Amino acid sequence: MSHFCVGPDMAVTLNFSLKLDDGVEVDSTFDKAPATLTVGDGSLPEGFESLIQGLATGAREQFTVAPSAAFGERNPANLQRMPRTRFDSDIELAEGVVISFADQGGSELPGVVTWLSETVVEVDFNHPLAGRTLLFDVEIIDVQPAS
Structure with missing residues (x-):
């Protein structure tokens, strides 16, 4: 067991689950391999990272x-x-379909797709x-200085 706490430039191995406030699970590692990340590397949104600061191995x-x-x-x-004409005819358009666009930076x-008519497509x-x-449930399995 390490005696390190979660903080900047620390490698953290953890299990987590994310649930909506109605209890529906969005993501979880508890039923598979834990996640390993380095604090500050962008793997975990800042709001979640700030919550686990200072937690030690074994914390839940x-x-x-x-x-x-x-x-x-x-x-x-x-x-x-x-306009619907902006979409290739081979793209199947329907409510709930996820379509990937390139932003200005090429990402x-x-x-x-949230709504569509004969001529217009609304995209969220x-x-x-x-x-x-x-609801963020987290278990810290190990904390080590990042190499």
Whole structure:
């Protein structure tokens, strides 16, 4: 057992689960291999990283994470309507379909089709968990200085 605590530049091995506030599980490592990350490497959103700061090996905690500390609030500006002609005819358009777009920097930006008509397609670029309060259950398995 290490005696280190979670902090900057520490390698952390942990199990976690994320649930919606209604108890629906979104993600979990408890039933598979634990996750290993280095604090500050971007693997874990900052709001979650700040919650585990100072925890030591063996700690098991549950946190309620507000949308502002998780994936942000839903932004109405991220709902965009575009002409149906912008989509290749081989793309199957239906509500709930995830389509990947390239942003200005060339990164992939997923959007979910939320509504469509004969001529218009509405796509939601909000993170699927935006606006949701999440339950974050974490178990710290090991903490070591990152090499």
